[in-house]
Structures are given as C-alpha cells and as structure tokens.
Amino acid sequence: MTDLVWHEHTTLPRDTGLVVLPGGFSYGDYLRCGAIAAKSPIIDAVIKHASSGLPVLGICNGFQILTEIGLLPGALLANTSLDFICDFCHVRVEREDTPFTGHYRKGEVLRIPIAHYEGRFYLPEEQLRALEEEGLVVFRYCSPEGVTGEDFTPNGSPNGIAGIINRKGNVLGMMPHPERATESLLGSSDGAPLWASVNSWIRGRLGV
C-alpha cells in the first residue's frame, strides 16, 4: 500500500516500511534544488525513520533533498553540458547487498531513464575517495556493455556516480528514475527489481 504524505505533516503513517522522496521540482528548484524542501515539517519524521534503520529512497530531486538534509553526503551540481537531460541511459549495479538491490546481481547493467539538470555528484576529493573506499556507490553510469567512463556519464558525475548509499546501508539516493522503468510499454522494466528488492527486504525485516 502506498500513501502520499503532505509535506506539512509531522508524522509518517503507522508501520511505514519504505519512505520515498520522489523526483520533481520541489519549490521550483529555487535557491538550490532540494534546499527548501529539506526544511519541510515532515523531514524530522523522515530522519527518525532512517535512524531506526528502515529504508529511505531519494530519487532525482529526492536525492538532492537527502543531501541537503544531510542523510547522504555531497551535493548535486549542474550537468557539465549545462543542459537538462532527459534520456534513457545505462547504469551498473555496484552492490547487491543493500535493501534496494537484492534482486539484482552485482555488475548487472540496467537501462533506466534520467531527467535532471543538476545530477553531477560532488564531494571534495578526499571525501570522494573515502566514499569509494567504503563501497558506498551503488549505481554507476556505464555503456550498454557495463564499461564505465566519462563517455558514458551523461552529466559529468565523477567516477560515473549515479547513486550512493549511507554507511548504515538503508538510505539510498539516485539520480536515475527506477519508477519510470517498470513497464516495457514505456521503454524498460529494469527498475522493477529495485521495488521488488525493497519489498522483500521489508517483509523479511518486519516478518510479514
């Protein structure tokens, strides 16, 4: 069951499993994308949910909001092309041991859309190295064959970073849109296993 929660509310529905901060242009991306939404009354409840170890997923603008809240490190800057980019691209699954990726295999390549202007991940160099060493990158842009590199990174993100997770492994932020890739009628169903993964994980955790 899915509930929409109003941004001015201060509590999540009882027994919430997964919290999704979806894409969109919260507050028109004014000031900095995600900055104003990060101050919404509901955010405290989202932080509490995350600290209890339950999954939180930020997609696109949701990822930007998570970095502004501080649930994830870094920031998302303008694409190097200075263009909004809407397109299908390929990402490689770097970890299969997260609540979100259990139904994928490590190294699997997904065809999945992006649609953003600010998707270039940023962290100061040292912190970026630490992030990589700790294995917190979950998705990386790549060629259809799974090769990573600048040529296959549409927005200029360093190391092709498309999605990262926190150390605890329950807060995932990603620029690509898994919810736009759940039916082949619309071009791809490669995002569907993500939802199945997190569903299984929650069932396992809650014992339902």
Add this chain to the structure above:
Amino acid sequence: MRPDHRAAGLSDAEYGEIIRTLGREPEHAELMILGVMWSEHCSYKSTRRLLSSLPTSGEAVVQGPGENAGIVDIGEGWGIAFKVESHNHPSAVAPYQGAATGVGGIIRDVLAMGARPVALLDGLCLGGQSCPEAAALADGIVKGIAGYGNAVGVPTIGGKTLYDGCYNSNPLVNAMCLGLVPLDGIVSSRTARPGQLAVLIGSRTGRDGIAGAAFASSGLADDTRSSRPQVQIGDPFVEKLLVECCLEIHSKGLIVAMQDMGAAGITSSSSEIAAKSGTGIRINADLVPLREEMEPWEIALSESQERMLLIAEEEALEEIGSIADRWQLDWAVIGEVTDDGLFVMTKGGREVVSLPAEMVGGGCPSVQWPSRKPSGGVKGRGVPSGLLDPPETARCLSTILEDPNLAERSRIYRQYDYMVQTNTVVPPGNSVSIFRVRENRSFVAVTMEVDPWKCSLDPFAGAAETFLKALRPLWVSGAKHLGMTNCLNFPSPEDPENHWILERSVSGLAAVARDLACPVVSGNVSLYNESPSGKILPSPLVAVVGLQDCNSPPLRDSATLEAGSVFLVGDTQGTLGGGAFSRIITPGAEHNPGDYVPLKEKDFMERALKTVRKEAAAAGRAIAGGGLMTSLAKMCIKADIGIGLDSAVLDSDPECLFGEWGPRAVYLVPERSTELFLSCWEGFPVRRIGEITPGGLTLDGHEMLPEETRAEKAGRK
C-alpha cells in the same frame, strides 16, 4: 490628457462605433481596455469570418471552439481537452520567458476546462542556423520550454521544429497542451449567474505584460529591446500549485465557471465569462492582491502569469479559501456577477469602467481586409527534373540528410522531460507521439505539422497537405483522428496578397477537415508576424489528436527485423514542389505543388488503420519530408537495419525517390504477413520495392547510406 484612440490601437471607425454604442466618449481606462480587447489577438476581428468556415462539429467533439480549449471524447466517460496557442512576439523579444510563459498559458487554458494537463507539444519555426541572432533566440526558446515544462511536471512529448531564414528575427513558438477530463466534470465559462462571486487565485498582480495583447497585434518594432518591459515572467512552481489547487477545488464541486488569465488579464477573463453567460460582472480593483501600486486600467489589463479566475457561490468560499491556503496561494474575492450586462470596475468606490460586457468580451466589429492573388503567380511551372543514377541518388540523399530541417531533433527534446507522469508510450523522435490513458486503457496519439514552403507555393494545397501530413502518420500508427487544433501564423492581413494567402490557407484546412471528418475544436491566430527584415512565410500549424484502443499496440515507424519485405503503398511518383529536394538540391527550380485528392486519402486511411488492426506489418512510415529515400534512410538508421532496394520496380527520377505530397507510405513486413498485408491494401497502389538486409541501404548494389552517416545520425559516432 485623454489619450488618442489611435494610440490605444483603435481605428477611427472602431472609435466611432464605440461612441455610437455607448452614447458617450469612453473614459481613459475604458479606452485602454477596449484598445486591448478589440486588438486582433483578443478579438480575432480579421479572421472571425474566415474561421467560421471551418467545420467544428463531429462524432467525437464534446466541446468545439469558443471555450478555453476544445474537447474530444475518448470513450468510457473520458475526454481530451486540447489547444495550441502562439507566443511568437513575446518569444522574439525575450526568448526564454516568452516561450516559458507560452507553455504556462496553454496549460491554464486546458486547466480552465477542468482537465488535468497530461502532455505538451511545441511547434517551433526558427531562423536559419547560420544566423547568430536566430541561434540565440532558438536556444533561449528551447531552454524556456524546458525550464517551464519540466518544472511544472507535464511531459513535453513531441512537436515540430523547422528552420528558415524568414524566422530569423520573428521565430514562431506555438505551444500545445492536452488535458484529461471526465466528461461529466467539464468546466465552462458560460455558466455564471448573478449573485455569484469572482475569485482570483494565484500570483499577485504586477505590471507584467501590460497591453501584451495589443503588442501581439502589430509588427515587431525595429528595436525589439525597447519592447522588453511588456514581457511577462513565468513561475512554473506557482503554476504547479495552481493546477493542483484548482483541480482540488473542482473535485469538490465548488466551481461554477473558470477562466485563465492570459492576454488582457482580469478584463478578458471576467468580461468573457459575463458575455458568454449573458450576465454582467462588477470587479473591485481595490480587492485585487497587488505587487505594486497600479492604475486601475493597469490592474484591469495586467498579464501577470499564474492566475485563474473562478466563479463560485458564496457558500463555497470558505472551502475554496482553505484549499488555496493549503497550496499557499494568494486568493481574493474581487467582484461579483451581476444582472445588468455591464463590465464594471471600481476603484476607491468610484466606477472607472462601465461598459457592456458583450462589447468588451464578446468581440468587436469584424474587419474585412481586401484580398488579391499575388501577381507573380504562386505556382511553379513544373520543370522536368531529369533522372538520377544510383551514385547521384546517394549524393542527393546525403545532402538532404545533412539539412537541419531533416535532421533528428534529440538535441532539443533531450532537454524536455518527456516521461514525467509515466504515460509516454511513444516519445519525441518518432512520427507520432503517443501517451496512454490508464483511466480507459487507451492510447492517445498526437501529431503536429507546419510546412511554410508548401503553403507559400500554393496556400490551398499547401495548407491541406500540412493537415494531411499530420493525419497520415496517425493513421499509419493505428490511431483514428478525433479532432484538430491549429495556429494560423501569418504576416499582416492588411496587405491584400497576404490576406489572399491567409484565406486560401484556411480554405485548404477547411476542405480536409470536412472531407475527412476531422473537425477543428480549438485554435489560435497570430497575424502581423513581420519585422523590419521581412515577413514570415505563411505558416499555418496543425495538430491532430487521435485515438487507438489498446487491443493493438501502436505501429512504430521503424523496427529491427532480421528478414522481410519493404513495401511502398501509394503512387510511385510523388511531387517535388515545396519539398526538401527542390529546396535543397535544386534551389531556384520551380516545381508544381501536389494535388489534394480526398478519396485517395480516405482509402489510404482505411487501409492503414486495417494494417495495424490486423497486425500485418512490423513498421510503417508515412512518406513526408525528403520523400521515399529519406524515409527509408531514417528507418534504417533508427532500427539499425539494412534495406536492399530493387531498382526494377522503382523509377529513377526525383519524383519517385524524393517526391513528397499525397498518401504514400513505406512498410516493413515479415514474410509470414505478406499475404495479410497485401489483402489490407487491395485496391490501392502497392508494390514490393525491396527487402530487409543485414546492413546498408542499397539501390542496385550501390550504398546509399555510408556507414559514417548511419553512425553519426544514429548518435553512435
């Protein structure tokens, strides 16, 4: 001092008419208001008579012209509201904001019908790419559409873009929106009753775009910079709130009538409601939430964006207010519906405007401009074009594919979020754009066309062909048309030759609408598209909405097939007039336009629809710009397939290989479906012209499409 009526944009005759009707001289604010409301942009005074010749009713039509948008029935109690509207002049002076507010305005038009906006398309006629000024305008326009459409969360699923030097300083930006509406939840602007209240919701009012409508009704001044203060600024975030807020208020049944505030703002929205409802309306300017101090006439005419006018019963007010508050939108009761038939505006308790609502919002006297057939003659002479051997054919093809007008458009549409709302089945970059409607499990297909070159060659046949170019791909994809909307982009109608071309173009559209039963449900007129550097070519733009049930998936315009036949349906020969070959390969040569033969089009339609219903083909593409060879090349590039053509069944003249006009299409058919396919096309010209091969587009063994071109065009480099 009383402003001169001419400075307000009124002719002596119009001013005389005003004095006769009122029995007095108009006050200052009244004069300013009438100047705007009687402008071409608001009144359609030059085209009203012409537009009345367009067929507007039909089986699927739920709402024809006269409302904020037309509506067609898509079954099971659902309708699609749609309209296209120009924002040409604003985009010429401030490309980003002009295009952005064009998108915002058309979204509100659809919203005003009670519909949820679900798709956008844009028709862009841009200047030559070698002109830096035009390139800067083009860039700003695309960024503006992206900036607004992406942020407001409505997918931009397609459109039409073309380039010609005539648009260098006068680009055309025609924005289209489609909205989904339950047929029992349509909102009208003609249902207000005396005693009800006028509620303004949305942004505060400022001096934006004062008299923008009048601005759109004259040619562009020499220095477009001096026109800048008139440009409105769009706020897609507030628009998103406004859409959700109005739909929520509507879902509670609290709206009696609704109008968006576009050109001429409060004046047009409120006076039109009064005129259409047969009531009066009394607006208190003191109650309008303002950003700055303003004169009453400025408040009346401000074009500040992201505002809607709702008519509601007094009892509904509390709930409307609490919904608007929740969406953090300003709102205010600014007046009431009266029974005196007058449009009244008060300020500080004093009546500053008191005019018959019908006179303000019901249009002004029509203007009949003289017409004269252009003296030079508009038709070509039909120069024989000679034969092309295969190497020459290959050279022509590669030159045509290099032309910006034939190039694919991913650099533009990648900047638009075409997937948001997750219903886009066939995205931009295809012959049709298709989205699905979950509510009744159907597919809605949309196409948009404009062909200034064919229209300038022969306005009647050219406009008809423009319309048909929008219809044929719909049919080939399997969708039956339901209705059309159009935007008549032309230069000044005051020039008799321009006016003749305008008249003939409208006749061409009317003929197709009538013959093929594709009624006109909404539309817009943009005249005076001229600048000191010249006037635009006649550019009537047509958009058609079609419906396909979900039992047979839409037929794509290319497919990756291992083996199969390639069929040409329709005449072997096309016509070169106004087409890519004549424009690019033989500029200066005069070629005749094609003929419009309604029966042939109908035959084509029936067979194309049957082909999809019977699933008799793997892919199909209506032949359009660049003719047969270009269509084949695009199929090869897109699906990375090869096609070997059999020269024995093709003629080697440009009419066959590159000709356009008329119902012709190419189909890819798997061997097992050949018989079925042929049975679908029985009684119509059809011939097998080649077969699918592992790679390359070959004619008589000659490669037509070198690997570099294929890779580059496919974006594989």
Add this chain to the structure above:
Amino acid sequence: MTFLARILVFPREGVLDTQGKAVEKSLNRIGFGSVREVRVGKYIQVLLEADSEADAAAAAESMCGELLVNDLIEDHTVQVGPWKP
C-alpha cells in the same frame, strides 16, 4: 529598526563552476580577451527587523547557515546596513 542584509553566495574554491566557465568562454569569444576567470553566484537581499546592526548581521549569518547557503559547495559574504527606502 529595519536593516538590509546583502548576501553574496558563490561557488567554493575547488568546485567546478560550469556556469562560470561557460560565461568566461563566451566573454572571451565576443572579444573580452582580458577575462581570466568568471564565477557565477547569486545575490540575496533580505529586509529584516532587528534591535541593532550586530543583531541583524547575526540573524543573517544564521539564515545562511540554515538555508541560504550550502557550505559544502558555496562560500558567502554578508553585508548589513540600515535600510533606507
């Protein structure tokens, strides 16, 4: 008392400023060869009530810390003075 806070926000040293780079290239291209570097930031103007200029400055600083600036990617300066309409 009413004060005017002028807040300048610009990309931090070391953060690739794509907008700045694009503007820099354009300026060079149209003949401003002397341009060595451009950084594009934003200017935020806040009118606020406070008892003293120091209080106003402190308030503006905390606005920056809490919302207006993301100090991972942005630097800022604040200037406060009495507001003269």
